[in-house]
Amino acid sequence: MNKVVKNAEEATKDIADNMVLALGGFGLCGIPENCIASLVKKGVKGLTCISNNAGVDDFGIGLMLQNRQVKKMISSYVGENAEFERQMLTGELEVDLIPQGTLATRLLAAGYGMPAIFTPAGVGTEIANGKEVRNFNGKDYLMEHAFDPDFAIVKAWKGDTHGNLIFNQTARNFNPLVAMSGKITIAEVEELVPAGELNPDHIHVPGIYVHRIFKGENYEKRIEQRTVRKK
Amino acid sequence: MLDKNGIAKRIAKEIKNGYYVNLGIGIPTLVANYIPQGMDVVLQSENGLLGMGPFPFENEEDADLINAGKQTITTVAGSAFFDSAMSFGMIRARKVDLTILCAMEVSETGDIANWKIPGKMVKGMGGAMDLVASAKNIIVAMQHVNKAGESKLLPKCELPLTGIKCVKRIVTELAVLDVHPTKGFVLLERAPGISVEQIKNATAGKLVIEGNIPEMKID
Numbered sequence: 001m002n003k004v005v006k007n008a009e010e011a012t013k014d015i016a017d018n019m020v021l022a023l024g025g026f027g028l029c030g031i032p033e034n035c036i037a038s039l040v041k042k043g044v045k046g047l048t049c050i051s052n053n054a055g056v057d058d059f060g061i062g063l064m065l066q067n068r069q070v071k072k073m074i075s076s077y078v079g080e081n082a083e084f085e086r087q088m089l090t091g092e093l094e095v096d097l098i099p100q101g102t103l104a105t106r107l108l109a110a111g112y113g114m115p116a117i118f119t120p121a122g123v124g125t126e127i128a129n130g131k132e133v134r135n136f137n138g139k140d141y142l143m144e145h146a147f148d149p150d151f152a153i154v155k156a157w158k159g160d161t162h163g164n165l166i167f168n169q170t171a172r173n174f175n176p177l178v179a180m181s182g183k184i185t186i187a188e189v190e191e192l193v194p195a196g197e198l199n200p201d202h203i204h205v206p207g208i209y210v211h212r213i214f215k216g217e218n219y220e221k222r223i224e225q226r227t228v229r230k231k
Numbered sequence: 232m233l234d235k236n237g238i239a240k241r242i243a244k245e246i247k248n249g250y251y252v253n254l255g256i257g258i259p260t261l262v263a264n265y266i267p268q269g270m271d272v273v274l275q276s277e278n279g280l281l282g283m284g285p286f287p288f289e290n291e292e293d294a295d296l297i298n299a300g301k302q303t304i305t306t307v308a309g310s311a312f313f314d315s316a317m318s319f320g321m322i323r324a325r326k327v328d329l330t331i332l333c334a335m336e337v338s339e340t341g342d343i344a345n346w347k348i349p350g351k352m353v354k355g356m357g358g359a360m361d362l363v364a365s366a367k368n369i370i371v372a373m374q375h376v377n378k379a380g381e382s383k384l385l386p387k388c389e390l391p392l393t394g395i396k397c398v399k400r401i402v403t404e405l406a407v408l409d410v411h412p413t414k415g416f417v418l419l420e421r422a423p424g425i426s427v428e429q430i431k432n433a434t435a436g437k438l439v440i441e442g443n444i445p446e447m448k449i450d
Binding site: 026027028029030052075076077078079085088095097099100101102103104105107108119120121122123124125126127157167168169170171172173174175176177204221222223224225226227228229230231 | 276277278279280285286287288289291292293294295296297298300301302303304306312313314315316318319320322323342353354355356357358359360361364365391392393394395396
């Protein structure tokens with residue numbers, strides 16, 4: 001069950017043009033920095049990216065946008081990114097904005113083997129256009145389909161050689177859900193340990209969902225909004 | 232007339248002991264500063280935290296610990312982390328007692344618009360559509376009129392909707408109002424120094440004024 005690969009380059013070697021990727025992270029928190037850098041270097045194009053956010057101009061998925069590698073973004077919130085806005089307004093980039101809970105639960109459904117979910121989010125709004133509405137117990141719900149990405153890419157705090165993953169604080173966010181959604185799932189971790197060293201009770205994502213794992217390098221972990229108080 | 236902090240202070244009075252509360256970005260975030268000492272309230276941040284604490288001290292900020300506005304934060308005793316599906320699961324399952332968020336427009340039937348200005352601002356809805364579709368109780372913090380002096384409390388929203396028939400109470404710089412499903416905006420309180428007439432003039436939707444409208448107490 002050894003899932004270990006050497007680095008991001010090896011982990012992403014068969015990601016090809018026009019594939020659908022799901023990426024973990026919320027804002028710049030818990031994003032797979034090494035894999036994104038590797039995809040930028042590889043220069044694969046025409047990608048569809050499922051990710052809650054689109055990074056900032058010079059970090060995260062923003063780097064792939066600068067490089068014109070993304071054909072379509074499926075996200076819930078895309079502020080803080082001027083290049084994104086420019087590409088969206090000129091029509092270079094296709095954008096599907098969906099509610100954050102819907103995004104999370106469509107990933108969850110993929111990992112739980114369920115084809116669709118019903119959610120009240122968006123009922124009566126423009127995002128309900130063309131979608132099936134079902135009434136349960138007097139309330140309307142939209143039917144939303146599970147995602148089916150070719151590759152899922154996540155960042156975890158700790159992982160073992162079997163691909164078991166543990167996340168740190170709010171860097172967990174979408175990562176476990178993204179990890180469960182992929183036909184092939186790549187995990188980059190800050191600390192990689194031999195199987196047996198992590199407490200099985202502490203695992204957030206069991207290794208069955210993870211196909212490739214490697215120890216990431218040089219994490220920048222950029223902070224988007226540094227807010228502090230005085231002592 | 233209330234400033235942003237005044238609106239936040241007045242909304243803080245709506246929070247009850249034992250509440251789980253989700254605070255949106257903007258004025259709602261300020262509400263946390265006015266929750267009375269000793270009140271047992273847990274703040275939910277929809278990126279995956281219950282028990283959000285204040286901003287960290289300088290040099291103690293942690294890139295792995297942020298709120299839904301991407302600000303560095305801290306945790307309090309008894310906090311818990313979880314993934315985004317569970318976060319919206321607890322919202323959808325109505326475990327969160329109170330949601331406080333901003334709006335660009337609210338209609339007299341409780342529809343809310345706060346995520347998109349066509350051709351101008353398209354940043355996305357984030358968690359707002361999930362929150363308004365499921366919340367047990369929604370209080371909206373907003374300006375009564377826009378910069379051009381036009382009312383944002385309307386018969387019908389003009390901007391793309393975030394959710395329908397969901398807003399229960401509104402606190403603006405001028406007033407506190409309830410949204411009644413058939414009657415419209417029911418005026419409850421006036422801001423200090425504001426007359427009923429001024430509120431009438433600033434409200435485009437149906438406004439119900441019953442009896443004597445008291446001035447709000449915020450301190």
